[in-house]
Amino acid sequence: MTIPSPSPETLLDRQCEQRSEPGYLEAVLKSAARRVVVFHRGKALMDAGSLGYLDPAALPAEPLAGTTHVYLAKALAGHGLPNGTDLVLQVLPYDAGDLAWVPTGADFAGYRDVASTLNAGDVEVFIEAQAVANWHATHAFCPRCGGPTESLCAGWMRRCDKDGSEHFPRTDPAVIVAIVGPDDKILLANNFAWEPNKYSTVAGFVEAGESGERAAVREIAEEVGVVLDSLSYVGSQAWPFPRSLMLGFMGYTKSSASTPDNVEVRATRWFSREELQAEVLNGNAGIPGRLSIARELVERWYGGCINEPGDAVDAAELVAPGATL
Ligand SMILES: [Zn+2]
Structure with a gap:
C-alpha cells in the first residue's frame, strides 16, 4: 500500500487518550499478541529487509536495566499486521551487552539506510519510534533543576523526581x-x-x-x-x-x-x-x-x-x- 506524503491518511491508531490511563502500557506488556519494535543507539532492529515486529517470546524474559518501553499504536487495516495489533517500542540502554538474543538474520539499521526499502506502514512506525526514542535519549534529566526524570504515560511524558515538572516530546x-x-x-x-x-x-x-x-x-x-x-x-x-x-x-x-x-x-x-x-x-x-x-x-x-x-x-x-x- 502506498500513501503519498504528505497525507492525512494513517495506518496507525496511537490511542493517545487511552494510553495515558494508569496501567495501559503495563497491560499491553503482558499480552503475547503484542509486537515489539526494538531501538538501540538510534537504529531499529530490521528483519529480512523490513522493520522487525518481534514476537515478545523472542526477547529476553527480563528487560535489561535501563530499557524504556513506549506504547506506539494499534496497527490499522492496510498496515500489514493483523488489524488491532498493539505495537510497543523497546529502547535498549546504550550499553546493551552482546545482544545474543537478536534473531539470526536480524540487524540494527538507521532510517536513511533502509527508507527506500520500507513500505508505508513500516515508515510510519519507524518515524514515530525514532522520534520518541530520540527524545528519551536526551531527556533523562530535568531541564529546570537537573534532577532525574522518569518515563510515564506509556512513554509519552517524563516527570522530574525532584520538582514534579512534566515534560513531553518536542518537535x-x-x-x-x-x-x-x-x-x-x-x-x-x-x-x-x-x-x-x-x-x-x-x-x-x-x-x-x-x-x-x-x-x-x-x-x-x-x-x-x-x-x-x-x-x-x-x-x-x-x-x-x-x-x-x-x-x-x-x-x-x-x-x-x-x-x-x-x-x-x-x-x-x-x-x-x-x-x-x-x-x-x-x-x-x-x-x-x-x-x-x-x-x-x-x-x-x-x-x-x-x-x-x-x-x-x-x-x-x-x-x-x-x-x-
Ligand atoms: Zn526538576
Whole structure:
C-alpha cells in the first residue's frame, strides 16, 4: 500500500487518550499478541529487509536495566499486521551487552539506510519510534533543576523526581520550499554537504517566535538570495533527525536572480520540466529520494512522477509534465 506524503491518511491508531490511563502500557506488556519494535543507539532492529515486529517470546524474559518501553499504536487495516495489533517500542540502554538474543538474520539499521526499502506502514512506525526514542535519549534529566526524570504515560511524558515538572516530546518546526520563478521554472540548490550534481529544495529552521511563512521568506533570502512574492502551503513531514517537522511550501518569485550564500549553498540552478527530467535521466542531476517531502514538492511543480535511471517504467504510464497530481 502506498500513501503519498504528505497525507492525512494513517495506518496507525496511537490511542493517545487511552494510553495515558494508569496501567495501559503495563497491560499491553503482558499480552503475547503484542509486537515489539526494538531501538538501540538510534537504529531499529530490521528483519529480512523490513522493520522487525518481534514476537515478545523472542526477547529476553527480563528487560535489561535501563530499557524504556513506549506504547506506539494499534496497527490499522492496510498496515500489514493483523488489524488491532498493539505495537510497543523497546529502547535498549546504550550499553546493551552482546545482544545474543537478536534473531539470526536480524540487524540494527538507521532510517536513511533502509527508507527506500520500507513500505508505508513500516515508515510510519519507524518515524514515530525514532522520534520518541530520540527524545528519551536526551531527556533523562530535568531541564529546570537537573534532577532525574522518569518515563510515564506509556512513554509519552517524563516527570522530574525532584520538582514534579512534566515534560513531553518536542518537535522543531522547519520550512522547506520549492521556488518557482519566471517561465514556470524551478530553482534548486546544491549544498556543500552533497555531491556537486545533487539538487534539492531549500530548507531551514523556524526561529523562536517566528511564523512558518516568515521563516520561509527569510531562509530563501538568506540561502539563495531570492525574494519570494507569495507562498502556498503544501503539507508537512515528520523528520525526527533529531526532531524536525518539515513544513512544505511552494514559493513564487518574479525574478530569476539568485545568489548562493556560499555557506550552506554552493550553487543554484533553474530547471524547466523538460530540462530536469532529462538531466536526471542522463545522470547530470540527482534529486531527493521518493519518500521525502522535498521530492513531493518538486513533483508537485513537475506535475507527475520524475523518472530516474533504472526505473522500470511503462511509457504509457508516464504522467505528462504539467498534469495535476
Ligand atoms: Zn526538576
